[in-house]
Amino acid sequence: MYHVVKKFFLGNPLHNEESSHQRLSNPIALAVFSSDALSSTAYATGEILLVLAIAGTGVLSLTLPIAVAIGILLVVVVTSYRQTIKAYPLGGGSYRVASDNLGTYAGLVAGSSLLVDYVLTVAVSVSAGTAAVTSALPGAAPFRVQIAVGFVILLALANLRGVKESGAVFAVPTFGFIALMVVTILTGFFRYFTGGAEAIAVPAAAEIIEASAPLTAFLIMKAFASGCAAMTGIEAIADGVAVFREPTAKNARLTITWMAGILLFMFLGLSWLAVNAGVQPVEETVISQLSRQFFGTGVLYFLISAFTAAILVVAANTAYADFPRLASFMSADNFLPHQFRDLGHRLVFSNGIIMLTLAAIGLIIGFGAETSRLIPLYALGVFTSFTLSQSGMVVRWIKSKETGWKRGVAVNGFGAVVTAVVLGVVTVTKFRDGAWVVVLLVPVMISAFLAVRRQYKRVAQELALPAAELAELNWQAYNKLHNRVVVFVKSIDRRLVRALQYAKTLKADATEAIFIDVGNEEGERMREEWDRADLGIKLTIIPSPYREIVAPILTFVRNVPRPTTDYIVTVIVPEYAPANAADAVLHDKTSFWIKQQLFGEPGVIVTDVPYHPDFDAPGPALRAHDDERRDSGATP
DSSP: OHHHHHHHHHOSOOOGGGGGGGOBOHHHHHHHHHHHHHHGGGTHHHHHHHHHGGGOGGGGGGHHHHHHHHHHHHHHHHHHHHHHHHHOTTOOHHHHHHHHHHOHHHHHHHHHHHHHHHHHHHHHHHHHHHHHHHHHOGGGGGGHHHHHHHHHHHHHHHHHTOHHHHHHHHHHHHHHHHHHHHHHHHHHHHHHHHHOGGGTOOGGGGOOOOOSSOOOHHHHHHHHHHHGGGGTTTTHHHHTGGGBOSSHHHHHHHHHHHHHHHHHHHHHHHHHHHHHHTOOOSSSOHHHHHHHHHHTTSHHHHHHHHHHHHHHHHTHHHHHHHHHHHHHHHHHTTSSOGGGGOOOTTSSOHHHHHHHHHHHHHHHHHTTTOHHHHGGGSSHHHHHHHHHHHHHHHHHHHHHOOTTHHHHHHHHHHHHHHHHHHHHHHHHHHIIIIIHHHHHHHHHHHHHHHHHHHHHHHHHHHHOOOHHHHHTOSGGGGGGOEEEEEEEESOSSHHHHHHHHHHTTSOOSEEEEEEEEOSTTHHHHHHHHHHHHTOSSEEEEEEOTTOOSHHHHHHHHHTSOOOSTTEEEEEEEEEEOOSSHHHHHHSOOHHHHHHHHHHTSTTEEEEEEEEOHHHHSOOHHHHHHHHHHHHTTOOO
16 A cells, blocks of 8 residues: 555656656756745845835835845855856755865854755745735635645655656746746836836835834845845755756756846846835735736736745745755765665655655744744855855865966855855844744754764774674684574464474574463463473463563563673564555554564574465465375374
8 A cells, every 4th residue: 555655646666777867957957946046036125125114215225236236246156156066066065065175064064054944945935935825815824834734745745756857847837937027027127218117106105114213234234134035045056966967067057047147137127126116115025016016906917926926835846956965965974864865766865855844844833834933044044055165165276276266266255255244144133033043953953963973983883894803704603603592472373383493494502482471371371282282392481460571571581691792592573474454453563562672682683484374375286295295194
């Protein structure tokens, strides 16, 4: 049933040889990796307006120069990531750059910051998309958490089906949103240059917002930091270079350039229109105000609203493309469990997808799917990774002194300084609103990563095989082992017979069976049955007045004398192999818990002997052979 359900939702498993066919073309890669960055245009301008409005309507015109400054920073960061892609064509982005050039701890800071940011990307994007849905359908507002969780599960299923398949699905809302934004911006430009500002002015322009605080440099920097939400997600392509078609680095660099160009056009275009149309920070979004003014409330307006909601949900797919891949890089470096580097059913990092899904659902439930409560935690991680990535590239340029290294140092150094300043502003301005959670969480995550690596290092040292020990590995060495075989008895049936048959094939100093007496008469009954069966093996009955089974077995095994490591105990556990789901549910799991407890005991080997009715049932030839032996007086 498990495999049937898995195949139904995810499709047929993909062969390893099909991995090359799962690589992405540039248009599909643009949809997969750019949805987060492009979707930010739906709220970045509004975030700037919201902060500036504190100083009154008269200063809202500063939105445009702030947007231009963010655009310049965007160009610098994208230029840096183009260099990163060229230097690291296998991917890894900020984590790999920081690790290789600034050291392990810097890499872990970048990696943990990005992991947190990817989880927040899913939670924020889906919550924002859900808010758009509930705005259009107010009756659904009480169910916003359930709707958001449903969106996350759908995203997870789409990504579990494969990168190529999810990209094809999400290309429609991404390119649809881009097309509608281009139409909106060009329409606004045409109206402005043919009819003046009055032709694009929105009704909210008549309203005047009274200043509640003076305009200060800190307020401008806070508006700048809020508008930098437009830059979230631009590192995604650098992390996922390996999924591009060959030549991977060239295609990735081309795609990130296209993404930056589209993002700049939409962000600056919407910001310019917002200033000249007199858009104010009201509950209605900037895109909604502008499109309603340009197109009325007809079909096009609702199409724009629908695709805006869709791109906000689809933006979470960027995190689904990058979180599992980043986790696989960190897993390969022993900072995360190795299960995160394993490719799943459809050649994707399934464990990373599942982990991201669970973490995002936890945030959505914990914060009630309210975007305003999640936004303060957002963007801190991404600017941390920006700063470390560009600082790492500066160090790499200085060390390598490749052609154009001085220009590289200048570009990356400038970007590192600017993003570090933005990081500081974001941290200070959003700290009390919730950013402190991220500030505290990152060190905790780093401690956990280091603990995982210590664990792997300890196990590797324990498993390391000295040359002297390898030289002793010959057949004579086996003569040193002393083996005592213990067979667990639950009842005298075919399971036990199969287990005893196996036990007799082992070379052992002694073989005995044990029965746990959980009732007053169980032991006597078993002793009588055992004597009648005459199985030729000693039976030890262990009383258990508190009706425990596993604990008495564990005590018995621990009390078996083992003076040196050459003495071992082999515990044989007979078990019925369920033929179907009903058998699995109806039969107890005693053998499972016995194996679980004994597995951790040093010097103990646990052998499971399953009884398969179909396999063990004698076929026609075997039955004929038994009949012959019976006729001759032999025991079959």
